[in-house]
Amino acid sequence: MRQALILWHKPLIHFIGRRSWQKATQDLAPKLHPLDPHKELPSSFAAYRLKAQQHGPLVKSSGLPNAGEVIARFQLPKRFQYPVVEDLEIDIVNSGGAL
Amino acid sequence: MNSLVSRFARSVASTGSLATRPSASFALCSSRGYASKTAEHDVLVIGGGPGGYVAAIKAAQLGLNTACVEMRGRLGGTCLNVGCIPSKSLLNNSMRYHDVLHDSKKRGVIVGNVELDLAQMMKAKDESVDQLTGGIEMLFKKNKVTYYKGKGSFIDEHQVQIDAIEGGEDTIVNAKNIIIATGSEPTPFPGIEVDEKRIVSSTGAIALPEVPKRLAIIGGGIIGLEMASVWSRLGSEVTILEFLPAIGGAGMDSEVSKTIQKLLQKQGLKFKTGTKVLGAKVDGEEVHIDLENAKSGKQETIVADTLLVAVGRRPYTEGLGLEKIGIELDERKRVVMDNEYRTKFPHIRVIGDCTFGPMLAHKAEEEGIAAAEYIKLGHGHVNYGVIPSVMYTHPEVAWVGQSEQQVKESGKAYNVGKFPYLANSRAKTNLDTDGFVKFITDKETDRILGCHIIGANAGEAIAEAALALEYGASAEDVARTCHAHPTLSEAVKEAALSAYDKPINF
Numbered sequence: 001m002r003q004a005l006i007l008w009h010k011p012l013i014h015f016i017g018r019r020s021w022q023k024a025t026q027d028l029a030p031k032l033h034p035l036d037p038h039k040e041l042p043s044s045f046a047a048y049r050l051k052a053q054q055h056g057p058l059v060k061s062s063g064l065p066n067a068g069e070v071i072a073r074f075q076l077p078k079r080f081q082y083p084v085v086e087d088l089e090i091d092i093v094n095s096g097g098a099l
Numbered sequence: 100m101n102s103l104v105s106r107f108a109r110s111v112a113s114t115g116s117l118a119t120r121p122s123a124s125f126a127l128c129s130s131r132g133y134a135s136k137t138a139e140h141d142v143l144v145i146g147g148g149p150g151g152y153v154a155a156i157k158a159a160q161l162g163l164n165t166a167c168v169e170m171r172g173r174l175g176g177t178c179l180n181v182g183c184i185p186s187k188s189l190l191n192n193s194m195r196y197h198d199v200l201h202d203s204k205k206r207g208v209i210v211g212n213v214e215l216d217l218a219q220m221m222k223a224k225d226e227s228v229d230q231l232t233g234g235i236e237m238l239f240k241k242n243k244v245t246y247y248k249g250k251g252s253f254i255d256e257h258q259v260q261i262d263a264i265e266g267g268e269d270t271i272v273n274a275k276n277i278i279i280a281t282g283s284e285p286t287p288f289p290g291i292e293v294d295e296k297r298i299v300s301s302t303g304a305i306a307l308p309e310v311p312k313r314l315a316i317i318g319g320g321i322i323g324l325e326m327a328s329v330w331s332r333l334g335s336e337v338t339i340l341e342f343l344p345a346i347g348g349a350g351m352d353s354e355v356s357k358t359i360q361k362l363l364q365k366q367g368l369k370f371k372t373g374t375k376v377l378g379a380k381v382d383g384e385e386v387h388i389d390l391e392n393a394k395s396g397k398q399e400t401i402v403a404d405t406l407l408v409a410v411g412r413r414p415y416t417e418g419l420g421l422e423k424i425g426i427e428l429d430e431r432k433r434v435v436m437d438n439e440y441r442t443k444f445p446h447i448r449v450i451g452d453c454t455f456g457p458m459l460a461h462k463a464e465e466e467g468i469a470a471a472e473y474i475k476l477g478h479g480h481v482n483y484g485v486i487p488s489v490m491y492t493h494p495e496v497a498w499v500g501q502s503e504q505q506v507k508e509s510g511k512a513y514n515v516g517k518f519p520y521l522a523n524s525r526a527k528t529n530l531d532t533d534g535f536v537k538f539i540t541d542k543e544t545d546r547i548l549g550c551h552i553i554g555a556n557a558g559e560a561i562a563e564a565a566l567a568l569e570y571g572a573s574a575e576d577v578a579r580t581c582h583a584h585p586t587l588s589e590a591v592k593e594a595a596l597s598a599y600d601k602p603i604n605f
Binding site for chain 1: 162425427429435436437438440441443444445454455456483546570571572573575576579
């Protein structure tokens with residue numbers, strides 16, 4: 001419907017569909033930050049990771065939530081989501097109930 | 100009708116119960132009042148500024164048991180307490196005073212006796228700050244972030260000692276992940292001692308007890324020029340001393356820098372660019388500042404009632420105990436990190452002013468979100484090519500993306516599209532026509548590479564250009580987007596149109 005309203009200019013912006021949580025192939029090797037003005041990271045970064053056993057990033061993660069975990073409310077079953085507010089209801093709220 | 104109202108009441112009740120129900124993951128989380136000698140958290144954020152508090156809220160929203168420690172006793176960091184927010188209050192209110200005094204007659208408004216109540220202006224500023232800092236505490240409560248008021252320092256790589264302030268209890272926090280967000284502090288000028296009375300930093304400059312007759316400012320960057328605007332509007336004779344030949348600091352397009360300097364000069368600000376400050380000393384109620392022309396070597400001394408030192412900021416990590424656990428700082432005392440904000444220790448991350456990149460609150464906020472997402476999800480996003488900068492003088496100056504000089508140096512063929520506010524209908528009706536919008540685009544693809552604006556509300560207008568850059572839009576995409584008439588935003592559309600075709604109204 002919206003497409004029909006646009007005459008002929010095709011914007012450079014493209015919609016690529018709803019975001020999905022890709023299985024991240026986590027590379028634990030430290031890399032330079034894009035704003036780091038130095039040529040390389042101190043050697044301690046790589047050296048520490050070789051010997052360390054830590055919480056968090058050193059534990060290989062798929063990037064996906066664990067079973068039973070959710071990231072956002074919309075991923076919960078519908079009964080846990082916020083009720084949809086209808087226009088009439090918004091009008092009532094905005095008018096202080098004086099409809 | 101009744102059923103609708105009762106359904107609404109139910110929806111509020113159910114939303115409220117969802118928002119306040121304690122989750123299992125927060126079972127260990129104790130409020131500050133119940134802080135015990137030791138506590139455990141998934142994430143501890145050290146520093147409650149724009150980077151730190153945003154990181155803490157995001158981490159909590161991602162389901163992590165999160166705490167934040169702040170030594171100031173008030174959240175919001177430099178930005179909210181002594182930086183962006185109080186200075187914007189003074190900029191806005193001093194502008195109103197100046198307008199009433201000098202600009203109302205031509206608009207057909209005759210005003211009688213106009214007086215400055217500086218104490219009330221400072222009170223209004225303090226109230227804005229109080230409301231906003233208090234608001235963050237509310238957000239912490241809403242998101243179940245544990246808030247420790249105190250100074251945090253590393254005991255080892257997983258333990259942080261919190262020395263409490265304001266009668267709190269000292270606590271040792273064990274954290275699986277730690278985010279360092281300790282911010283920055285004003286850089287001192289070698290040989291000049293800031294007493295926050297006659298010689299002030301940006302912190303003192305927003306709290307002067309009276310309007311100085313003569314104000315000298317070392318540094319023609321954003322902080323210096325904003326403070327120059329405030330006090331000039333309130334009646335000070337302001338002289339800006341800048342070592343470089345241009346004002347505005349790094350990143351400002353040189354055409355923009357030259358134009359804003361002319362506009363500010365028209366407002367009465369005096370500039371001494373290419374000038375080296377040799378020293379300054381307080382003599383009674385005056386400050387004597389020794390200067391040297393960087394080119395000719397000619398020396399002179401100027402006298403001011405107040406001197407503001409605004410030569411930049413430096414990372415603040417003092418007392419954090421980084422040396423104790425071997426976290427590296429670089430030659431400029433920035434905490435070294437990798438591309439996922441990790442220090443040498445993968446579970447200790449760093450964001451904001453105390454590490455690489457521009458010292459901007461919104462850059463720190465983006466990094467805070469990304470760091471929390473890296474911890475929970477393994478990925479995060481900050482586009483360092485699209486970090487807007489704004490200078491809140493009048494007119495405002497704002498830019499995003501590359502400057503014309505940067506594009507030229509890259510060797511890429513480019514187009515420039517410019518549109519002056521003089522030709523914008525809303526600016527005309529506002530009697531506020533200084534400035535222009537300038538787009539720099541890739542000659543081959545028309546993709547926007549940068550946008551630079553001088554003009555009223557440039558700080559708001561730049562958001563459109565930032566969105567266009569983030570989406571990889573072309574100038575034509577912006578120009579073919581319908582903009583409401585009459586608005587200042589039409590100047591953005593027309594400048595985009597000028598980049599690949601011709602403007603309509605100029």
